[in-house]
Amino acid sequence: MSLAPDAHLLIIGAGLAGYYTARQMRTQGHTGPITVLGAEAHPAYDRPALSKAYLCGTTDLCDLYLDDPADPLDVRWVRSDAVVGLSTEPLGVRTASGTFYLGDAVVIATGAEARRLGGHAIRCVEDAAALRAAPLAGARVAVIGGGFLALETAATCTTRGAGSVTVIAGEELPGLRRLGQPVAQALHRLHEQHGVRFLGAARALSVTPAGHAEHPEHAEHPGSPEHVITLSDGRRIEADVVISAVGAVPATAWLTRSALALDPETQAVLTDDTGFTGIPGIWAAGDCALWAAQRTGLRPVGHWQETVDQAQALASAMLGGVPSPMQEPYLWSDQHHVTIQAAGMLALADEVQVLAGSIEAGDLLVSYLREGTEIGILGMNRLREVVRWRRARRIRPAALAA
Numbered sequence: 287m288s289l290a291p292d293a294h295l296l297i298i299g300a301g302l303a304g305y306y307t308a309r310q311m312r313t314q315g316h317t318g319p320i321t322v323l324g325a326e327a328h329p330a331y332d333r334p335a336l337s338k339a340y341l342c343g344t345t346d347l348c349d350l351y352l353d354d355p356a357d358p359l360d361v362r363w364v365r366s367d368a369v370v371g372l373s374t375e376p377l378g379v380r381t382a383s384g385t386f387y388l389g390d391a392v393v394i395a396t397g398a399e400a401r402r403l404g405g406h407a408i409r410c411v412e413d414a415a416a417l418r419a420a421p422l423a424g425a426r427v428a429v430i431g432g433g434f435l436a437l438e439t440a441a442t443c444t445t446r447g448a449g450s451v452t453v454i455a456g457e458e459l460p461g462l463r464r465l466g467q468p469v470a471q472a473l474h475r476l477h478e479q480h481g482v483r484f485l486g487a488a489r490a491l492s493v494t495p496a497g498h499a500e501h502p503e504h505a506e507h508p509g510s511p512e513h514v515i516t517l518s519d520g521r522r523i524e525a526d527v528v529i530s531a532v533g534a535v536p537a538t539a540w541l542t543r544s545a546l547a548l549d550p551e552t553q554a555v556l557t558d559d560t561g562f563t564g565i566p567g568i569w570a571a572g573d574c575a576l577w578a579a580q581r582t583g584l585r586p587v588g589h590w591q592e593t594v595d596q597a598q599a600l601a602s603a604m605l606g607g608v609p610s611p612m613q614e615p616y617l618w619s620d621q622h623h624v625t626i627q628a629a630g631m632l633a634l635a636d637e638v639q640v641l642a643g644s645i646e647a648g649d650l651l652v653s654y655l656r657e658g659t660e661i662g663i664l665g666m667n668r669l670r671e672v673v674r675w676r677r678a679r680r681i682r683p684a685a686l687a688a
């Protein structure tokens with residue numbers, strides 16, 4: 287049933303999904319009141335720059351605000367008041383301050399929280415500000431994680447003048463499992479050219495304050511480090527600054543006692559492919575949610591474009607409009623002046639082919655195939671080619687959606 291034009295919509299979480307859901311609801315004609323309840327003290331802001339320009343010190347928080355001062359959203363923003371409980375009868379939410387908000391519909395958009403192994407993590411602006419303020423120049427930096435966030439952060443630390451940057455990616459080459467051999471080799475080479483060192487397949491088991499390490503004599507570096515990282519192969523790595531970029535968990539702890547179905551593995555809110563949870567009036571989008579197509583691997587999880595596309599699809603479903611087809615999945619990352627863009631369903635590929643460029647030059651254009659059919663593309667500084675590919679494939683082939 288579609289939302290009445292004067293219905294009061296509660297959006298929980300003032301991040302990307304919350305902001306774009308509100309924006310899409312207005313764009314698609316909803317005239318009723320919208321209240322966006324956020325745990326953070328800041329206006330809604332964009333996160334990708336936190337590991338890039340913000341960490342570098344070339345962008346400030348106010349540059350990241352999502353709302354357009356020239357066309358501000360007509361919504362009520364409530365800040366610094368985390369939602370702590372969901373009620374289905376009557377429909378509404380309770381916040382940490384004890385306030386109960388009644389609504390005709392609720393969109394859950396609480397995002398995710400960084401997994402923290404130790405040292406710094408980067409999920410919110412406070413995390414990034416703490417790392418930005420850390421004395422990185424000349425420091426021995428260790429980055430735990432092999433995903434784009436880890437690699438971006440490693441790249442930024444080299445720009446900030448770190449004495450050494452070591453990445454503990456947990457696989458022989460960064461991104462090998464997800465992106466395939468050629469891209470993983472190219473990423474490895476790109477980072478090594480900028481002085482980043484990788485530690486192979488070893489995984490980080492723990493991060494301890496240096497004074498507490500059991501065998502400091504085995505440490506790789508001299509000096510007085512802040513931390514010791516113990517690896518799965520027994521090595522101990524000393525570091526002045528440790529950054530963990532080892533994934534995020536959906537911010538749904540406040541929902542564990544609710545009627546909503548949560549994914550047993552990730553605790554994400556389970557929905558269909560419009561964001562509907564199955565409970566009348568309750569929807570979910572962004573990093574806190576797992577849409578049906580994400581469960582089957584057809585769509586990626588935890589990316590900017592996916593969140594924005596979900597907000598659009600969810601708004602049209604709530605308003606009873608014709609759902610526009612979701613675009614091909616898309617993500618990007620910036621590392622050492624190389625923009626990496628990937629589109630399509632890379633996770634489903636069984637073959638990777640290099641179309642152009644070379645590992646040495648770091649300008650690869652790579653095709654991802656499944657049973658001989660191209661289902662994805664990745665380019666390193668190949669903006670034009672990736673844009674063209676995306677334009678040509680606005681709608682996902684029906685055969686793969688089945």
Ligand SMILES: Cc1cc2nc3c(=O)[nH]c(=O)nc-3n(C[C@H](O)[C@H](O)[C@H](O)COP(=O)(O)OP(=O)(O)OC[C@H]3O[C@@H](n4cnc5c(N)ncnc54)[C@H](O)[C@@H]3O)c2cc1C
Nearest residue numbers: 299301302303325333334368369396397572573588589590
């Ligand atoms: C450092 C960083 C770099 C990134 N770089 C890229 C990139 O280069 N490319 C890319 O494609 N993607 C990138 N991403 C991913 C992208 O930013 C996320 O997918 C996107 O932010 C998800 O939006 P969201 O609204 O679901 O979650 P968030 O943006 O995390 O917003 C959720 C909001 O909900 C609030 N909240 C949580 N719990 C509650 C509660 N109980 N009550 C009220 N409010 C609550 C949070 O405080 C937060 O403000 C990056 C993410 C990070 C963290």
